[in-house]
Amino acid sequence: MSDSATARAPAGNAGPAQGAAAWRTGAAQAGLILVLLALWEIAARTVLNPFWSSRPSLIAERIWRLALSGELWVHCSITLQEAGAGLLLGAAAGVPLGIALARAPRTAKVVEPVVMGLYGLPRVALAPLFILWFGIGLMSKIMMAFTMVVFIFMLNVMEGIRTIDPDHLDLMRSMRAGRFYLARKVLLPAVTPWILASFRIGVGLALIGAVVGELIGANRGLGWYVEKSGGQLDTTGVFTGLVVLMILAMLANQLIGFVERRTIRWR
Amino acid sequence: MALTDTAPRVRVENLRIAFPRPDAAPLEVLSGISLDVADGEFVAVVGPSGSGKSTILRAICGLLKPAGGRVSVDGRPVTTPPPEVGFMFQKDALLPWCTVAENIRVGAELGGVARAEHAGRVSALIRLLRLDGFEDAFPKQLSGGMRQRASLGRLLAYNPSLMLMDEPFGALDYQTKIVMGRELLRIWEAERRAIIFVTHDIEEAVALADRVVVFSARPARIVADYAVDLPRPRDLRAMRGEAAFVRLTEAIWSDLALPA
Numbered sequence A: 001m002s003d004s005a006t007a008r009a010p011a012g013n014a015g016p017a018q019g020a021a022a023w024r025t026g027a028a029q030a031g032l033i034l035v036l037l038a039l040w041e042i043a044a045r046t047v048l049n050p051f052w053s054s055r056p057s058l059i060a061e062r063i064w065r066l067a068l069s070g071e072l073w074v075h076c077s078i079t080l081q082e083a084g085a086g087l088l089l090g091a092a093a094g095v096p097l098g099i100a101l102a103r104a105p106r107t108a109k110v111v112e113p114v115v116m117g118l119y120g121l122p123r124v125a126l127a128p129l130f131i132l133w134f135g136i137g138l139m140s141k142i143m144m145a146f147t148m149v150v151f152i153f154m155l156n157v158m159e160g161i162r163t164i165d166p167d168h169l170d171l172m173r174s175m176r177a178g179r180f181y182l183a184r185k186v187l188l189p190a191v192t193p194w195i196l197a198s199f200r201i202g203v204g205l206a207l208i209g210a211v212v213g214e215l216i217g218a219n220r221g222l223g224w225y226v227e228k229s230g231g232q233l234d235t236t237g238v239f240t241g242l243v244v245l246m247i248l249a250m251l252a253n254q255l256i257g258f259v260e261r262r263t264i265r266w267r
Numbered sequence B: 001m002a003l004t005d006t007a008p009r010v011r012v013e014n015l016r017i018a019f020p021r022p023d024a025a026p027l028e029v030l031s032g033i034s035l036d037v038a039d040g041e042f043v044a045v046v047g048p049s050g051s052g053k054s055t056i057l058r059a060i061c062g063l064l065k066p067a068g069g070r071v072s073v074d075g076r077p078v079t080t081p082p083p084e085v086g087f088m089f090q091k092d093a094l095l096p097w098c099t100v101a102e103n104i105r106v107g108a109e110l111g112g113v114a115r116a117e118h119a120g121r122v123s124a125l126i127r128l129l130r131l132d133g134f135e136d137a138f139p140k141q142l143s144g145g146m147r148q149r150a151s152l153g154r155l156l157a158y159n160p161s162l163m164l165m166d167e168p169f170g171a172l173d174y175q176t177k178i179v180m181g182r183e184l185l186r187i188w189e190a191e192r193r194a195i196i197f198v199t200h201d202i203e204e205a206v207a208l209a210d211r212v213v214v215f216s217a218r219p220a221r222i223v224a225d226y227a228v229d230l231p232r233p234r235d236l237r238a239m240r241g242e243a244a245f246v247r248l249t250e251a252i253w254s255d256l257a258l259p260a
């Protein structure tokens, strides 16, 4: 992790086999999605009323149309900006807070009830308040996403530090390692997987925060598009918003998985 | 008892260590143990499992606070880990996110080795410890014995003048043990460091050390303290048949009161 230019896992001869297995898994995943879509399409053409359930073909057509008009890009980028900024802010605040609390167990004890209280609060219910405080622009949604994820980072990092092997700390102590060296060689590498896991969990939550904010008060974004379509009894529009949100969450997950595989090869 | 004409590197006086227990009186692990180690001396410590061998090493390294008595290294009372002391843990304690080379390098970096020499020192140790080809492997990809050798590499890279070794060869097969023992003796003879070497292997203790200290079961007392007057350099394989060697190991066996 430190001198990563030189660090490369020895090329195992499991490489090609692993690649094939990954391919098969990927094909199975795609197959499952196609089957589900086909079932939906068939059901909507036979037993279900497409007014209530829409149809994959209608949704695909709508996505295509929104993409051509440029509207899709606008809504996606707004929602992504809100969720992404909230997620990054959550990490920027939650990680240092988690480290600080893990290193000050007595303070942590004092603030624990407050933290758990806030954590347990259904934070989606804050949306009306945030719209009042921060307006219907980006800020209220960023704050929504932020409140959804900040505790995830904080609690995960605290747990990550708690699970550091005391022998590693003793070892560093026995060699009189300085604070900075200890942080670089033990603390950061030990919490990195926990931070990445927080991102993984946080992506979905940040999207929820942003979308809830948009449902309550906005004039752009995927949440707003869902809300608007619902108001016009346009189920295809509602499903389109949901499907696009789902695709975004899946892509973000893939991205984080990729980063995880690149940074924590030692696991 | 080895006579010391110079000031001891390590002086343990009447050391008491007790671990607090939730629902009972503190667990007394060391209740007043005394031990001196002279400069350049190779002392082996043997004793039953759970007797407090690792505990005394931790105390000498300043990782444990005594409940009583004194520990000093190079004449200074130990409160925090003293300089010049390297500790090879019983558990290898390799950093799982660092490769073998990076783990060994930690020793060089903290041992005050000039930056330009890190790479050279690391690759020399990797060769010495027969870890060639695994420089870039992570600890989880190593066998127990390889992990132990990597951990030994880190200690040697740190290059302390007092080495505390807690069962450093415990996970090695007989042959590798001999090879590693030879290398350790070669390094020790060249640089005359002081070594405290905890082991379960009585023959290994006698073969390597100047002195073998025998601990009793917990709370540990020193049951016996033998000077090993076997000539050096030693042939770790051939010496096992010699009468003096056999006499000494037999004496230690009976000190440990093990069934024959």
Ligand SMILES: Nc1ncnc2c1ncn2[C@@H]1O[C@H](COP(=O)(O)OP(=O)(O)OP(=O)(O)O)[C@@H](O)[C@H]1O
Pocket: B019, B020, B027, B029, B047, B048, B049, B050, B051, B052, B053, B054, B055, B056, B090, B218
């Ligand atoms: N951190 C600790 N907290 C509580 N008890 C401990 C701790 N470390 C050691 N002990 C206790 O102290 C006793 C001695 O432990 P120690 O590790 O020194 O034994 P040892 O002689 O090294 O044994 P082994 O040969 O099995 O390694 C044991 O009974 C153990 O339960």
Ligand SMILES: [Mg+2]
Pocket: B053, B054, B055, B090, B166
């Ligand atoms: Mg031990």
